[in-house]
Structure formats: C-alpha cells, structure tokens
Amino acid sequence: MRANKAFLIIAHRLAILAYIAFALFPLFWLLKVAVTPNDLLYSEGIRLWPSRASLEHFDFVLRHSAFPVFFRNSLIVSGSTAVIVTILASLSGYALSRFRFRGKYWLVTLMLLTQMFPLVMLVAPIFKILSPLGLTNSLTGLVVVYTAFNVPFATFLMQSFFDGIPKDLEEAAMIDGATQFVAFRQIILPLTLPGIAATLGFVFTAAWSELLFSLMLISGNAQATFPVGLLSFVSKFSVDFGQMMAAGVLALIPACLFFLLIQRYLVQGLTAGAVKG
Amino acid sequence: MAYAARHEGLPAIRPPLMKRIADASAPYLYTAPALILIVTVMLVPLVLGISYAFRDIQLLNPFSGGFVGLDHFRALAQDQAFFRSLRNTLWWTGASVFLQFAFGLILALLLDKPFHGRAVAQALVFLPWAVPSFLAGLNWAWLFNPVVGPLPHWLFAMGIMSQPTNILSDPQLAMWGPIVANIWWGIPFFAITLLAALQAIPRDLYEAASIDGAGPLQRFLSITLPFLAPTIAITILLRTVWISNFADLIIVMTNGGPADRTQIVASYIFTQAFKRLDFGYASAIALVLLALLLAYSLLIVILRQWLLSKD
Amino acid sequence: MASIDIANIKKSYGTHPVLHDVDLKISDGEFVVLVGPSGCGKSTLLRMIAGLESVTGGEIRIAGRRVNDLAPKDRDIAMVFQSYALYPHMSVAKNMSYSLRLRKTAKDRIATVVAGAAAKLGLDPLLERRPRALSGGQRQRVAMGRAIVRQPKAFLFDEPLSNLDARLREQMRAEIKKLHKDLGATSIYVTHDQIEAMTLADRIVAMNGGVVQQVGSPLDLYDRPANLFVAGFIGSPGMNFFEGNYQAGEVQRFEMEDGNSIPLDAPPLSNNARVTLGIRPEHVVLAGHGPETLLATVDLVEPTGFGIILHLSLGGASFKAFTNDRSFLTASGTIPVRFPAHYLHFFDAEGRRV
Ligand SMILES: Nc1ncnc2c1ncn2[C@@H]1O[C@H](COP(=O)(O)OP(=O)(O)OP(=O)(O)O)[C@@H](O)[C@H]1O
Ligand SMILES: [Mg+2]
Numbered sequence: 001m002r003a004n005k006a007f008l009i010i011a012h013r014l015a016i017l018a019y020i021a022f023a024l025f026p027l028f029w030l031l032k033v034a035v036t037p038n039d040l041l042y043s044e045g046i047r048l049w050p051s052r053a054s055l056e057h058f059d060f061v062l063r064h065s066a067f068p069v070f071f072r073n074s075l076i077v078s079g080s081t082a083v084i085v086t087i088l089a090s091l092s093g094y095a096l097s098r099f100r101f102r103g104k105y106w107l108v109t110l111m112l113l114t115q116m117f118p119l120v121m122l123v124a125p126i127f128k129i130l131s132p133l134g135l136t137n138s139l140t141g142l143v144v145v146y147t148a149f150n151v152p153f154a155t156f157l158m159q160s161f162f163d164g165i166p167k168d169l170e171e172a173a174m175i176d177g178a179t180q181f182v183a184f185r186q187i188i189l190p191l192t193l194p195g196i197a198a199t200l201g202f203v204f205t206a207a208w209s210e211l212l213f214s215l216m217l218i219s220g221n222a223q224a225t226f227p228v229g230l231l232s233f234v235s236k237f238s239v240d241f242g243q244m245m246a247a248g249v250l251a252l253i254p255a256c257l258f259f260l261l262i263q264r265y266l267v268q269g270l271t272a273g274a275v276k277g
Numbered sequence: 278m279a280y281a282a283r284h285e286g287l288p289a290i291r292p293p294l295m296k297r298i299a300d301a302s303a304p305y306l307y308t309a310p311a312l313i314l315i316v317t318v319m320l321v322p323l324v325l326g327i328s329y330a331f332r333d334i335q336l337l338n339p340f341s342g343g344f345v346g347l348d349h350f351r352a353l354a355q356d357q358a359f360f361r362s363l364r365n366t367l368w369w370t371g372a373s374v375f376l377q378f379a380f381g382l383i384l385a386l387l388l389d390k391p392f393h394g395r396a397v398a399q400a401l402v403f404l405p406w407a408v409p410s411f412l413a414g415l416n417w418a419w420l421f422n423p424v425v426g427p428l429p430h431w432l433f434a435m436g437i438m439s440q441p442t443n444i445l446s447d448p449q450l451a452m453w454g455p456i457v458a459n460i461w462w463g464i465p466f467f468a469i470t471l472l473a474a475l476q477a478i479p480r481d482l483y484e485a486a487s488i489d490g491a492g493p494l495q496r497f498l499s500i501t502l503p504f505l506a507p508t509i510a511i512t513i514l515l516r517t518v519w520i521s522n523f524a525d526l527i528i529v530m531t532n533g534g535p536a537d538r539t540q541i542v543a544s545y546i547f548t549q550a551f552k553r554l555d556f557g558y559a560s561a562i563a564l565v566l567l568a569l570l571l572a573y574s575l576l577i578v579i580l581r582q583w584l585l586s587k588d
Numbered sequence: 589m590a591s592i593d594i595a596n597i598k599k600s601y602g603t604h605p606v607l608h609d610v611d612l613k614i615s616d617g618e619f620v621v622l623v624g625p626s627g628c629g630k631s632t633l634l635r636m637i638a639g640l641e642s643v644t645g646g647e648i649r650i651a652g653r654r655v656n657d658l659a660p661k662d663r664d665i666a667m668v669f670q671s672y673a674l675y676p677h678m679s680v681a682k683n684m685s686y687s688l689r690l691r692k693t694a695k696d697r698i699a700t701v702v703a704g705a706a707a708k709l710g711l712d713p714l715l716e717r718r719p720r721a722l723s724g725g726q727r728q729r730v731a732m733g734r735a736i737v738r739q740p741k742a743f744l745f746d747e748p749l750s751n752l753d754a755r756l757r758e759q760m761r762a763e764i765k766k767l768h769k770d771l772g773a774t775s776i777y778v779t780h781d782q783i784e785a786m787t788l789a790d791r792i793v794a795m796n797g798g799v800v801q802q803v804g805s806p807l808d809l810y811d812r813p814a815n816l817f818v819a820g821f822i823g824s825p826g827m828n829f830f831e832g833n834y835q836a837g838e839v840q841r842f843e844m845e846d847g848n849s850i851p852l853d854a855p856p857l858s859n860n861a862r863v864t865l866g867i868r869p870e871h872v873v874l875a876g877h878g879p880e881t882l883l884a885t886v887d888l889v890e891p892t893g894f895g896i897i898l899h900l901s902l903g904g905a906s907f908k909a910f911t912n913d914r915s916f917l918t919a920s921g922t923i924p925v926r927f928p929a930h931y932l933h934f935f936d937a938e939g940r941r942v
Contacts (some may be wrong), residue, residue, distance in 0.1 A: 015387055019402045026416050026461065027404070033425055039477060048425040088311045095307035114319050115515060116570055118522045121563035124329060124556040125322035148318030151311045168673035171640050174660040175667045175732070176687035182305065190677045209409025211525050216551070227411045231529070234415065241425045248412055259407030260400055263462045300642075 027252065034058065034245040041242060057246035066221045067247055069142045070229030075254065077139050077225055078207040081146040085154050086196055088147070093158025094184060098167070111152035119149070123216045123232045136217050142225070145217070154199050161195025162188065194265040201262030205255045226251050329560035349561035359562065361537055362545040368452060369541050370521045373459045378513060380460065381467025386501075388468070389475045406465035414529030417458035421445050424463070445531050448538045455526045455539060462526070467512060474508035514577050518570050542566050590651030590774060591616045591816045592637065598645035599632055606632050607798040609646070617772045621785045621819070624795035629777045633795075634744050637776065639663050647937035650741055661690075665746040666735035670720040674734075675718035681706075681715040684733045689736070689925065691738070705733045708767070725756045736767065742774040750780065761787060782824050786810070794818045807905075816939035819866050825897055828872070830865045834858075834934075844933075846903025851931045853881050856913065857942060864935040869897065871931035872909035876924050883922045891917060900925065 016023070033041070034057055044050050061067045096104065118275040126145060127136060135141030165188055173183035189196075211227040216223050230251060234244055310315065333345045353359055388399055420426040421443055429441035446448040478500065484497050524543035527533065533540035533548060540548070542562065550559035590679060592614040599607040607629045607932045614620050622630045635641040637648060639660035648655050653723045655663050666687075674683050681702055688698045696834040706712050717815065719727055735743055745764075760903040761784055768788075779785055785792055786806045794809060794817070794878045803812040813819035819827045834852075841849045850865075857863060887906065888899035894917050898909045902925075909925065934942045 012387060012392070016398050016402075017381075019384055019387070020398060021460065022462075023402045023405050026413075026420055027408070029420060029427065030416055035417070041425065045926075046430045085356075090306040092311035095304045099304035101301075101304035101308070104304070107312065110312075110315065110320070114315060114520075116567070117319065117323060117516050118543060118546065118563045118570075118572065120522075120524070120543060120550060120564050121326040121560055121567065122322040123550060125325035127326070129322060131421065144314075145318055146278070148314045151314060155311060163887060166671060166673065168669050169675060170658070171635075171638075172667070172669060172673035173675070173686070175638055175665065175692040177657065177690040182690070187675055197499065205407050209411060211409075211411045211529075212547070214386070227409060230415070231411065241419065243812050244415075245419065248415060248555075251412055252408060255407045255409060256404060259404065264940070276570065 012021050025036070030252070031249050032246050033241055036242060036251045038240075038242055057242040058250070060243055061250065063193075065233065065243075065247075066224075066229060067119055067233070067250070069221065070224055070226045071250065073139060073223060074208060074226035077146065077230055078204045079145045081150065081202040081207040082200045084143065084147050085150045086158075086199045088151050089158045089190065089199055090192070090196065091152035092151070092155045094162050096155065096159045097162035111155060114149075114152050119212060122220075123213065126213070127216060130217065137219055137223055141217055143215060145213050146210060149210075150203045154203055157199050157202065158192070158195055161192050161198075165191050197262045198265040201265075202259045204258050208255045212267045289559075303528050310566055326560050327564055329557055330564045331561075332557050334557040334560070335555055345557065349558050350565075352558065353565065355562055358537060358540070359542070359545065362540045362542045364520055364537065365452065366541040366543070368522060369456065369459075369527075369539075370517055372456050373463065373520050374513060374517050376456070377463040377516070378469050378509075380464045382509075384464060384468040385471035385475055388472055394548050403465040403469060404464050408462065408468070410462065410523075410525040411529050413458055413462045414455070414526040417454065417461070417526075418445060418530045422448045423455050446535050451531055451535055451539050457483070458526050458530065459523075463516075463520075466516070470508060470512050471505060474505050480503045510577070510581060518574060521566070522571060591649075592634075592742055592774060592776070593649035593652075594637070594646070595649070596646035597633070597636065597643065597648065599629070599636060599641065600644050605798065607636075607644075610795075610800055612793060612800065613804065614774060617774055618694060619775045619777065619788055620789045621789035621792050622776065622778045622795060623780070623782075623785050623792060623819070624801075626780075628795045629798040629935075630795060631704070631746055632863050634667075634746050634776060634778055637742075638665055638667050638744055640673070642821075661841060664740050665739070665742045666740040667746070668731045668735050668748040670747040672719075672731040674727055675717055678717050679716050679718060680711060680722070683719065683730055684737050687734070687738050701737050702733075705737045708736070708770075708900075709733050709763075719767050724752055725760065727754060728760060732764075732767070736801045739771075743775065743777065745777040745779075747780065749784065757781070757784075765786060785822075792822075793912065794807065794821060796821070812941070813866075813933065816866075816935045818931060819935070819941075823868055825869050825908050825910065827866045827868050830902075830905050830907070832863065832865060834861045835879065836860075836865050842904060844905065847907065848903055850881055850882070850927055850932075851929075851934070857934065862937050863942070864939070865915075865927075866933035866935065867927050867931055869908040869909075869910040871928065873926040873928060874898070874909055874911055874913070874923060876926040878936055881926050884925045885912055885922050886919045889917060889919060 030159050032049060035053040035055065036044065037052060037054045040050050040052060060268060092107075095101075096108065130144075133141075135144065169191070170178075170180070170183040171189055173179065173187045178186065209227060210225075211231070214225045214228045215231075218228060220233075221229070230244075230247055234249055236240050329351060331344060333343050333344060369458075384402060388395060388402075408416070414551045420428050422445075423441045423443055429438065429443060432438040433441040437446075445454045452585040482500050483496055486500055489582050491499060521541070522543050524541065524547050527539055527541060527544045528547060531539040543566070546562045546566070549555050549562065592612075594610055594612040594614075597607055597610040598605070600874055610629075610633060612620075624630055632641060636643055639655065639658060639662075643656045648667070650663060657742065675686065678686065683704050684705060685698045688701065693701075702715070706715055709732060711726070714722065714726060714730075717731065722730065731748065733839055748764075749760050752760060764777075764789055777784075777788060779788075784890075789806050791803060792806050792809050793803050796817050796856075802809055802818045804812075804814075809818055813822060813827075815830070820829070830842075830844050831906050832842050834857040835841045835849070836845050836857075840852045842852055842863070842865055843849045882902055884900040884902045884907075886898060887901055889896040890899065895910055895912045896914070898911065898916060898919065900907055900909055900923075905929075936942050
C-alpha cells in the first residue's frame with residue numbers, strides 16, 4: 001500500500017516535470033540561441049548551452065534597430081487597451097451580474113457571437129471606417145480596435161468575479177447610506193481587485209500579441225508594434241538567428257512578467273463565480 | 278383576517294416618472310460604453326464585410342466596388358484551393374483541439390490536488406499562454422529548423438526521421454509543425470478553465486463517494502466527469518470555433534506552404550486579402566466560413582439540448 | 589426613532605405573488621418579531637421596508653412619511669443581515685463607521701460614537717481587525733455595532749442569530765434585548781427560533797404564504813391562536829389536533845372520528861358541526877378517572893432532559909404529551925389521559941378559531 005502510494009507520488013511529480021519541460025524548453029532554446037555568439041551558432045548547434053555566452057545580439061537589437069520604438073509602441077497600445085477594457089468590462093460585467101433588464105439576453109448573445117467572427121473579415125471594413133477618421137496608421141486606432149475585440153471576453157471574466165461577491169454586501173452599503181454607484185466603487189470594486197488584475201493581464205497579453213490588425217492598420221516603422229516589427233525584422237535579418245531570437249526574448253519579457261503576476265487570480269476568478277453562487 | 282381591510286381599495290401607486298427612468302436606465306448606462314464600441318467596431322464592420330462578399334472590392338483598383346451578385350460564390354464553388362483549405366481546416370482544428378484538450382485535462386487533474394511547489398509549477402506550465410502567438414510560431418519554426426533547432430536532430434537520432442530535415446518544408450508532415458506549436462500554446466487555456474471547474478467541485482462529494490466505497494476511477498467517472506461536462510462542452514465549442522479562425526501560427530510558420538499543404542480557410546482568406554488585395558473574394562470566403570461555424574455551433578447546442586432532454 | 593406603517597403592501601416577482609395585502613402598524617419603540625415558515629415572505633417584507641425591493645402595491649410610511657420610492661440610503665434605517673455582510677476589506681472600526689463617513693460626519697464625532705458602540709458590544713480590543721480574523725459571535729457583534737452607531741429610525745434584523753451556536757445565540761439574544769431596552773429603537777426582527785420570538789417580541793406577526801395570520805403579544809398568540817396555522821406554528825412541540833364533531837345536548841361532547849368523545853364546557857358551536865380540537869402537549873393531563881378520562885396507547889417516550897415527550901395514540905389519532913414527571917420514562921401499554929376543558933382550542937372547518 002505504501003509502496004503504491006510512493007509510486008503514485010513519484011509518477012505525479014515526474015508528469016508535472018515533463019509538462020514543465022515541455023512548456024519551458026522552447027523558451028529556453030530561444031534564450032540559448034540569443035546568447036550564443038555567431039561563430040559558435042553552427043558548430044555548437046544542438047548543445048544545451050554554448051561554451052561561451054554573450055549579450056552582443058541584445059546589444060545590437062537595442063542600439064542599432066528600430067526595436068526600442070516597437071517596444072514603446074506596443075507598451076502604449078497594450079497598456080492603454082488593458083486599462084480601458086478593464087474599466088468598460090467592470091461596468092458591463094457588473095450590470096450583467098447584478099441587474100435584470102430587458103436586452104440582457106441579447107447583449108450576452110451578441111457578445112458570444114463576436115467571439116465567433118472570423119476577424120479577417122473585419123479588416124477591410126474597419127480600415128474603410130477608420131481611415132477617414134485619421135485613425136489608420138495611428139496607435140489610437142489600434143487601441144480602439146483592440147478594446148472592442150477584448151471587451152466581450154473581459155466582460156464575462158469580470159462578471160464571474162462579481163458573481164462571486166455576495167449581493168448582501170452592497171445592500172448593506174446602500175442601507176448604510178451609499179448610492180448604488182458608490183457601493184460599486186467603494187465596496188465591490190476593491191473586493192474585485194484580483195479580478196481586475198486578471199482582466200488587465202489577460203487583455204494586456206492579448207493586445208501585446210495581436211498581429212493581424214496591427215499589420216493591416218499600420219504602415220511604416222514609426223507606429224509599428226512589436227509583432228509587426230519582429231516580423232519585418234525576421235524577413236530583413238532572416239540569416240541572423242541570434243539577433244532575431246534576442247528580439248524575441250525581449251518581446252517575451254513584458255507579457256511573461258504580467259502573466260506571472262496575475263495567473264493565480266485567473267484560476268481563482270474562473271472558480272469564484274461557481275463556488276459561492 | 279380581522280387585522281386587514283383598513284386601507285381597502287388603496288390604489289397601487291406607481292413611483293414617480295423620474296425615479297422609474299433612473300432605475301430602468303441604470304443597467305443600460307453601465308453597459309452602454311461596451312455595447313457602443315462592440316457595435317461600431319465589430320457589428321457595423323461585419324455587416325459591411327458581408328456586403329463586400331457581393332461586391333468587387335480590390336484595394337488597389339480604383340474602379341472596383343461594383344455589385345457582382347453571387348459571382349464570388351460561383352468562383353468559390355470552382356476553387357480547388359478553397360476545398361483543399363477546408364479539408365486542412367478540419368484536420369488542423371480537429372487535431373489541435375483534441376490534443377490540447379487531452380493534455381489540458383491531464384494537466385488540470387495533475388494540478389488539482391495541493392502539493393509542495395504547486396504554485397510555482399502552475400505558473401511555469403501556464404507560461405506558454407502568455408507568449409504572443411506570432412512569437413510562439415516563430416519560436417517553433419526555429420526549433421524545427423535544422424540550422425538552429427534541435428528537434429530535427431533529435432528525431433533523427435531517435436530514428437524517427439531518416440534525415441535531420443525541416444518538417445515544415447515536407448508536404449507530408451508540414452501540418453504537424455503548426456499543430457505542435459498550437460498544442461504547446463493552447464494547453465494552458467484548457468488546463469486553466471478545467472482546473473477552475475475542478476476546484477469548484479465540492480470536496481465533500483469525493484469524501485462521500487469514498488465512504489460509499491468508490492475507487493479513484495469510479496470517483497473520476499461518477500463525480501469529476503459529470504461536473505466537468507458542461508465546462509468541457511462549452512470550452513471545446515468555443516475553442517473549436519476560435520482555432521478554425523486562428524491563422525497566426527500558420528501564417529508565421531509556413532504561410533500556407535509547402536504547396537498549400539498547410540493552407541487553412543482562415544489563412545487562405547488572409548492570403549486573398551493581403552497578398553492579392555482582393556477583399557471581395559476574401560469576404561465571400563469568410564462568409565462561408567462564418568456560416569459553417571454558426572451551423573456547427575447550432576448543431577452542438579441542439580445536440581446538447583437533445584441530450585439534456587433525454588435524461 | 590419612528591413608527592412604521594405598512595398599508596396593504598403587495599409584492600409580486602413577475603406574475604408570481606409573494607405578499608398579499610400585508611397590513612401592519614408598528615409604533616415608535618416597539619419590538620416586532622416576524623415568524624412564519626420558510627418562503628412565506630418575511631425577508632421580502634423586511635427588504636421592502638429597507639428599500640431593497642420595489643413595492644408592487646400599497647404604501648410604506650416611516651415616521652409618517654411615505655417612503656415607497658425612497659432609496660435605501662434616504663430611509664435612515666439600519667439592517668443586520670443573516671450573513672452579517674461585513675465589508676471584508678475594512679477593519680472593524682471602518683466597518684462600523686462606514687455609514688457615518690458616507691454622511692460626512694465629523695472625524696472626532698465618529699471616533700466617539702464608534703468607541704461608545706464598541707464599548708457597549710465589547711468590541712474594543714478588536715477595532716483594528718479585519719472581519720476575516722473574527723469569530724462568528726464577534727462578527728455578529730460588529731454587524732450589530734454597524735447598525736447602532738447612527739441612531740437610525742428603525743432596526744431591521746433578518747435572522748441575525750441563525751448562524752450562531754445555541755449558547756452564543758442565547759447570550760446574543762439577551763444582549764439584543766438589553767440593547768433594545770437601552771436604545772428604545774423601533775425594531776423588526778425575523779426569526780425561525782420560537783424562543784427568540786417569544787422572549788424578544790412586544791408583538792409577534794405570524795405569516796404564512798404571504799398573508800399575515802395573526803398579530804399580537806407572544807402570549808396572545810400562544811394562548812389564543814387565531815387559526816389552525818398559528819396554533820400549529822407557535823409552540824414546540826406543536827399543538828395536537830383532533831378532527832371530529834361537536835354534539836350538543838344534555839352533555840355537550842366532542843366526538844372524535846374513532847368514537848372517543850370528550851365532554852365540554854359550552855363553546856359557541858352549532859350542533860353536529862365539524863370542528864378541529866387543539867390542545868398543547870403540556871396541557872394534556874396524564875392521570876385521572878371518570879367519564880372524561882380516555883385510555884391512550886404509549887408509542888414512544890422521548891426524554892429531553894428538561895422533561896419528557898410522550899408520543900401517544902388514541903384510536904387512529906396520534907398526539908403528544910409533555911410532562912416533567914420522570915416516572916413516565918418507563919411508561920408503556922395504555923395510560924389514562926385527560927383534556928381539561930379550559931385548555932381546549934376549537935377551529936371551524938375554515939380553520940378559524942371559534
Ligand atoms: N428575486 C426573486 N425572484 C422570484 N421570487 C423570489 C425572489 N426572492 C424571493 N422570491 C420568492 O418569494 C418568496 C418569499 O421569499 P422570502 O425570502 O421573503 O422568504 P422568507 O420568509 O424570508 O423565507 P426564509 O425563512 O427561508 O428566509 C419565496 O417563495 C421565494 O421563492
Ligand atoms: Mg428569509
């Protein structure tokens with residue numbers, strides 16, 4: 001019996017380790033190539049770590065490419081999108097969680113349907129709509145588009161967090177003398193901080209990695225976001241793997257940082273609604 | 278009752294107009310910003326996009342824009358490349374969803390019970406989800422590249438491949454490249470959703486079941502699965518639709534090649550729109566895809582209703 | 589403090605009616621307890637008074653002012669929730685002062701009031717703690733404290749003690765009673781606990797199916813229940829009922845369905861009327877001889893420590909008797925019982941008291 005149990009525990013840990021290895025190996029390899037000096041790249045092709053590591057590729061990418069501009073653009077776009085979406089989704093998620101109103105069913109249906117569109121189909125029309133407004137080739141235009149794309153899912157996410165907060169609390173606040181909006185701001189929102197963190201992180205990563213619309217709505221390096229920049233980088237420097245991967249590693253940093261901060265709230269948030277009821 | 282009847286016939290007075298308006302409009306005020314944005318940036322363009330399917334829209338041709346009726350659809354019916362991409366879409370979506378789900382479920386089960394270091398393990402295995410999709414694509418393309426990546430050499434060493442070549446340029450195997458990347462990238466999504474559902478299962482159910490004498494397998498079949506079923510159903514549905522629309526990995530890794538072997542409908546639309554700049558035709562394909570996906574979702578929903586009504 | 593006047597209140601959720609013409613006048617400083625089976629609309633009524641539910645019909649007045657359309661914050665009432673509803677992200681002091689801060693009360697005044705309430709409830713050492721770090725009883729006290737910091741027009745309690753263990757409940761019950769004596773606040777209190785209802789109430793309102801069944805002092809409801817529902821609901825173990833006929837004549841009798849009969853004083857009944865006879869278990873006399881004595885079979889003996897509940901049957905009808913006499917612990921077979929005439933209740937075919 002005990003041997004059996006020990007065996008199960010070892011198998012469990014091994015399985016977890018296998019998953020971790022599978023998840024991290026590609027990222028590790030990215031880093032490995034990025035720090036391998038060019039002269040060792042081919043001779044030590046499949047060594048796990050080069051005999052001599054250097055930061056020369058990072059140095060080049062940061063100083064001799066348009067890379068810092070892409071980085072800044074992406075930060076601006078993803079950051080603003082995340083903040084705006086979270087605000088809008090808090091409001092609409094709260095309404096879905098707390099009010100019964102005509103049209104709620106249609107709103108939910110509409111939001112679900114938007115998750116189903118082939119977004120490619122929207123590129124041309126959106127371009128046509130935004131260009132007279134001067135919102136093509138502008139970061140603002142991207143923020144508007146990304147915000148709209150991310151609001152539906154973020155709304156559902158926030159709703160599940162609100163569902164997890166007992167209604168009693170805001171009723172108590174209203175009896176204590178708060179209006180519904182004050183109760184929302186002073187009682188409910190502070191309790192939803194994990195949910196807000198999760199939504200912020202989720203939207204940030206989504207906006208950070210969006211390629212299609214960025215590719216279509218932006219031309220030229222000045223407004224390009226990371227994905228577009230990296231792709232053009234890839235086609236331009238396609239022989240220099242070290243530099244590409246160094247750029248890749250840098251692209252990874254903000255998203256991963258954000259993710260590591262919020263990931264535990266994500267599971268918690270998805271659970272919250274179900275547990276408390 | 279003796280105690281009633283003092284206010285007999287008191288009319289049901291309605292609240293004053295202002296208050297009624299304020300009360301009734303609150304939910305709409307909360308949802309309006311989101312709704313307006315969705316309508317203007319998604320719904321209006323969608324309608325416009327649908328209309329493009331019936332017009333001749335070529336970005337660089339100033340004389341285009343005329344109404345062409347069903348011409349695009351007629352052309353589509355003859356388009357062998359489209360039908361190939363449809364088959365590829367099935368293969369791509371089916372394999373990706375099934376493997377993501379299977380590995381995601383196993384991962385969620387592994388993470389369900391507390392153990393030392395679970396928080397760290399969870400953060401690490403979910404990390405791929407944070408990797409931007411285009412970067413995931415590039416990264417895997419590099420891993421499959423025998424010049425800088427180890428995978429071909431490993432496969433060769435294990436005797437699976439006869440030569441350390443790039444599977445992305447092998448028409449027989451190319452689709453596996455994006456699929457593997459997609460699995461790597463998508464496992465966390467399933468695992469997170471399923472883990473959340475798993476943790477919502479009341480623990481005392483398991484205790485009750487073990488007291489009733491159910492073994493681990495029976496507990497899994499009689500408690501875990503039924504509780505997860507709704508989440509599994511909805512996640513698979515959403516994911517299937519999403520993955521059939523998801524072209525980033527393919528565009529970055531193979532661009533549909535070699536010889537269109539990895540061209541799925543979504544990437545085909547992308548090619549028509551951005552390489553050929555033929556938005557009319559691209560919209561027509563997209564409309565067909567949308568119709569197919571809607572039909573699929575409807576089928577699933579009906580199937581679910583039918584299964585529910587059966588028991 | 590203020591009176592609360594509830595006139596012909598109706599409530600429906602959609603087309604589903606929950607309250608039917610509830611009519612109730614609560615005077616200044618009175619302590620009214622709402623009782624009734626689960627789902628009868630007690631919480632709904634309370635929440636309508638608080639302004640948390642809209643009013644479908646009728647009128648609610650607080651201190652003479654119509655409040656139907658007033659937001660909860662403008663009604664100036666305090667409510668203690670069953671779940672306590674303490675704000676998890678605020679300390680005990682912050683929880684208690686929240687309403688005052690919303691009203692922009694001066695800081696030093698807030699400090700005095702909170703300190704006073706904390707002293708009254710024995711919360712002084714806990715003021716900086718978060719609710720998470722409190723025991724159930726302490727949380728309950730904080731919920732009370734939150735209500736008493738601002739002298740509201742009325743207190744509403746929705747089963748405030750039901751999450752506490754029996755001992756703590758007894759203690760808090762006494763404290764609520766004391767608090768009410770001190771503050772003299774108009775209070776409406778919902779409970780499932782008979783003892784709470786009997787001990788706290790100036791008046792009890794018994795409800796069933798959204799209809800007020802009887803309003804009166806605790807002993808009133810106990811001694812003179814207005815109908816079968818109240819008779820059966822108030823008291824534990826509950827009143828015994830027997831179906832039968834009233835026979836007028838030389839000797840007035842109540843004839844049970846199995847032929848047993850009980851002689852009566854003269855109740856105002858017409859001859860041969862179908863009636864239900866009720867008697868409380870503690871009023872059943874377990875001894876006697878003579879014509880009014882019946883022989884009951886002992887089915888079960890339940891010692892409660894405080895006394896003994898005997899499950900008896902008489903023909904086809906089973907009933908309970910309560911006694912403090914421990915010699916009945918070993919009772920079996922048949923024993924003589926008597927239903928003293930002045931303890932009998934009669935209800936007509938509609939269930940109304942006669
Ligand atoms: N939001 C709602 N929508 C529809 N029906 C409701 C709603 N809230 C309450 N009800 C119904 O109204 C009736 C009265 O509910 P209420 O909560 O007032 O009962 P209660 O007397 O407080 O019961 P308990 O003792 O169990 O707390 C119940 O039948 C309930 O199902
Ligand atoms: Mg209730």
